[in-house]
Amino acid sequence: MTERVPAVRIAGITKRFGDVTAVDDIDLEIGDGEFFALLGPSGCGKTTTLRMIAGLDFPTMGSLKIFGDEVGTLPPNKRPVNTVFQAYALFPHMNVADNIAFGLKMQKVDRLERDRRVAEAVGLVQLGGMEGRRPNQLSGGQQQRVALARALVNRPKVLLLDEPLGALDLKLRQEMQLELKALQREVGITFVFVTHDQEEALTMSDRIAVMHEGRLLQTGAPEDIYQRPSNRFVADFIGRTNLLEGTVASAGEVVLSNGMRVQAASEHAFGAKVAVSLRPEQAFLHRRGGAPGGWPSIDGVLREVTYVGNALVHSVAVDWITIEVRAPHRSTETPLQVGDDVSVSWAPGGVTVVGD
């Protein structure tokens, strides 16, 4: 992949709206054929970044290339990209077929070719028989498919999706996640999508860029980002985690705020304020003193047990914070009771150190 020209190359892009800096000097490369997620809380600049790739907003400075061509100042109709809009933005005065054919009409694709490609796109998103319907006669999921077909029919070099599943209910959203992924494999086009849902980003993407307050914090494969978050924000935003505050004592050791020493490799300088990130599912719960030998452990009191279907979430109060421990529900063990004295432990190396 390194040999090929990246589908999108963003270099030093900044976008300001008046006094507000929406996107702050980001660099990003998206490979050809990647399913790429821009992830972050609302207002982090992810949508602005997507809109700049689409040409709906223009960067204040920086360079934006699509397959090697500088496009930063081109209007949207001159770019080889198409967008699936957040609320789909289907044309209410046109039926499904006309919506899908719109881009081809504007590009003056002749009628025969147009009809053929529209039919193909309709088949691709399984909307056969719906061609004559108006958008307001379709369900949310069907509208979503029309929006996809309307963009894909143009065979863009990059497909941009702005919170594509945000308007759907949970069940449908999960179905569409898999469908979108399958669709992307089928058409082989680079997909760049924006989401604030970390689970969605982890499920669907090949790579994720985590953004916060206009800055790009970390880019990497889902496992990288989840297992090796580069800082406190990423660790906390991607999945749930327990952040144990501390100070770096040496290259392989962090002293927590209660004085406990934890073995954890980090590249942070000696004396740096850091946090040790312990994922709830990588933490184990025992009766006080029952932790396996050689495993680090912290003593606490079980405060709450929440049944979440496939697991039990335990809240354990240790002397300065509450630690969350997620454990599969086992009926054979004698269950721990709220108020019991317990220990939370983890396998050596089962934690990560994150800085600010």
Place this chain on the structure above:
Amino acid sequence: MTLAAAPPEEAAAGAATPEFERAAARAESRRGFLIAGPAYLYLVVFFAVPLGIVFAYSFADRNRFGEAVFTDPGFDAYRRLAEPIVRDILFRSLWLALLTTGICLLIGYPFSYFLTTRSPRARNILLVFVMIPFWSNFLVRNYAWRVILGKDGIISRIADFLGLGEAEILFTPSAVVLGLVYGFLPFMILPLYASIERIESSLIEAGRDLYASGWQSFRRILFPLSKPGVIAGSILVFVPSLGAYVTPEILGGAKTTLLGSYIVTQFLTARNWPVGASLSFVLMAVMLVATIVYFRAGGRNL
């Protein structure tokens, strides 16, 4: 709806039945009629009845003393409308009303669109500017134009200063159209703005994203979606322009008699009530037909 599903107190009062539902619907419509009653009454007494009287007079004859008499009711008055002088006035009025509507649309559309791109605060201020002229008397405003357009008016002086000679606008059809556009432009802008404002900006962006140029996205997306506003605005400008009386009287010359003036003349000067009445009805018919045709034409794509 089953009895078991009804709350206890309702069940005691009696089960819901189709008869009960119908009675409830009737009661609802009775209440609606009562609320609308005063308005109905007002319209019947002060609009429908006088209109009926005018309609009756349009079939009357005029005696030697200029009185309308019903000795031999018929279509004589309507036949007089086919005379060249009346026909010319009708066509001239239609043409000026169409021109006024067209110019209002050309000026009003870009302005309405511009409004929707402003911040809500700026929009409200600009909308107030649109409506400010309404705060002063219509007659006064028309006389103001007479001053502006007159021989010693600012337009004439500027033209003179530029060596273009004396501009003669006052008492021409141009002055009438100018006055009508000025008077009725807000009626075009307000419905247009209301309808453009409702269009999601993402639809225009989607058009641009799908390779439409700025012009194409206007023609294919913005304009079709704003048609309700275009239609409402056009009717609100066309109808009063066609029957306009004050503006043509003040700004138009003797050569540009329009329908409104002609009808007034028939009633007050020529003492020919039947012709005035019949012309009023023809005018109403034209407006009604134009409105229906326009709504139908636009309705297909709405």
